[in-house]
Amino acid sequence: MENRPFISVVMPVYNAEKYLVSSIESVLNQSFHDLELILVNDCSTDGSSAICKDYLCRDARVKYIELTKNVGAGNTRNAGVETARGVYLAFIDADDTIELDLYQKAVDASCDGSLDLIVWGATECYYGKNGCLSSKNAIQGTPCVLNEDSQIARMALELEQKTLLGYQWNKLYKREIVENEHIRFEKSVLYEDFFFSLSVLNHVNSMAVIESAGYYYNKRFEGSITNKYVLEYFELSRRRVNSMYCFCKKREIGGEASNVLGNIYLRYILSGLMRNEDKRSGMSSKDKIQWIKKICNDKLYIRTAKNCKTHSKILGILQKFMNGKKYGLCRLMGIGTYLVKVYFKNLYVSMTKQGGN
Structure with missing residues (x-):
């Protein structure tokens, strides 16, 4: 042997x-x-x-x-x-x-x-x-x-x-x-x-x-x-949450997992909104609103984030705007987050620290 x-x-x-x-x-x-x-x-x-x-x-x-x-x-x-x-x-x-x-x-x-x-x-x-x-x-x-x-x-x-x-x-x-x-x-x-x-x-x-x-x-x-612009960021982040949800559902704790994964997904959505405001996204104002609409109607959002108990005021506000179809206000949150990242980096890090590596 x-x-x-x-x-x-x-x-x-x-x-x-x-x-x-x-x-x-x-x-x-x-x-x-x-x-x-x-x-x-x-x-x-x-x-x-x-x-x-x-x-x-x-x-x-x-x-x-x-x-x-x-x-x-x-x-x-x-x-x-x-x-x-x-x-x-x-x-x-x-x-x-x-x-x-x-x-x-x-x-x-x-x-x-x-x-x-x-x-x-x-x-x-x-x-x-x-x-x-x-x-x-x-x-x-x-x-x-x-x-x-x-x-x-x-x-x-x-x-x-x-x-x-x-x-x-x-x-x-x-x-x-x-x-x-x-x-x-x-x-x-x-x-x-x-x-x-x-x-x-x-x-x-x-x-x-x-x-x-x-x-x-x-x-x-x-x-x-983490310092680079990644075009596939949100697509891969959504896949991460969805893969974890499917794993938990397969092992019969899908309901329990929804609240945790919903908070993680909301963080990814907020980060996605922020990244959409970067010039390198190549997105028009119309594209950004359509992006938000698509996420609000996404099955993964509905299963996890729509009704989860949020762990922060910022995520709670985003969830409220998304559930109320306030697409313009969602975009404003993305703009605000982008400005915080550019001008107040330490604050941005503390805002986005949780939610996956």
């Missing part, structure tokens, strides 16, 4: 030389040693390749893949998944780090590798323009061990509400599920992590959530997709 590692850790690497050493060291110095680290270089043009090759020579647990063309983070992870041999799959981004006992805690919760999924929290680390840490925010799910469909769906819903479901780096995935169901990261400008995790969840019969925020998610926003 093949002597395989317990965890295969996949790290996509692209022009990460400033942070790569710290990230690699946080994996290799784990108190849990039975792992392999698969570094996948997506055609970096900086010194990342040399760093990866140095660790390849230094530690037998390191594997190195050098891609011949740039394929993006999702397909880079796929290359690592196809090389992985472990009982579980884990992921880490090349500019993040993890606490040195994180994997040991996850393994301890895995019931000797019998559970399908283990989830932990994260510490969001915000860095200013000067590169200095400005603030931290720890997020965790409720610690538990679950083995019933409805329980798993409820926990998935909680994790989505806390923005923890969509990340791929805060989980141990049973590799057998990923391989048997041929699950891979799709090529998408947004939410590829979420769709991967949800695809796995559709086949999960047992899971644990551990009490840890030991993944340090460093938010530097240097070239981040």
Whole structure:
């Protein structure tokens, strides 16, 4: 029988030389040693390749893949998944780090590798323009061990509400599920992590959530997709909410899910209204009103957001305007949100912080 590692850790690497050493060291110095680290270089043009090759020579647990063309983070992870041999799959981004006992805690919760999924929290680390840490925010799910469909769906819903479901780096995935169901990261400008995790969840019969925020998610926003205009933003956001709703409905908690998902969907709608006001949308005033009308009559809006109990005054006002067919007032909210984003960025971040990663 093949002597395989317990965890295969996949790290996509692209022009990460400033942070790569710290990230690699946080994996290799784990108190849990039975792992392999698969570094996948997506055609970096900086010194990342040399760093990866140095660790390849230094530690037998390191594997190195050098891609011949740039394929993006999702397909880079796929290359690592196809090389992985472990009982579980884990992921880490090349500019993040993890606490040195994180994997040991996850393994301890895995019931000797019998559970399908283990989830932990994260510490969001915000860095200013000067590169200095400005603030931290720890997020965790409720610690538990679950083995019933409805329980798993409820926990998935909680994790989505806390923005923890969509990340791929805060989980141990049973590799057998990923391989048997041929699950891979799709090529998408947004939410590829979420769709991967949800695809796995559709086949999960047992899971644990551990009490840890030991993944340090460093938010530097240097070239981040969050700073770019994404034409497909709302289409993909709607798909995210709809996919989650279908998952919950399949596991017989569709009614319970509607309120949580309705609030998330309203946030996406408000963000969509704001993005419509960006010149890059190419939308006329008529187009923007038609967009609002379409959303108000959308089945997903009716099932989730139309009658949900809103968690903020802003979302409550938007819901009232939408239900009352006040399309012009909805658009005014989009204009106002756009102006807040342009002139009061910190306020905008606090307004839109929840609702999915």
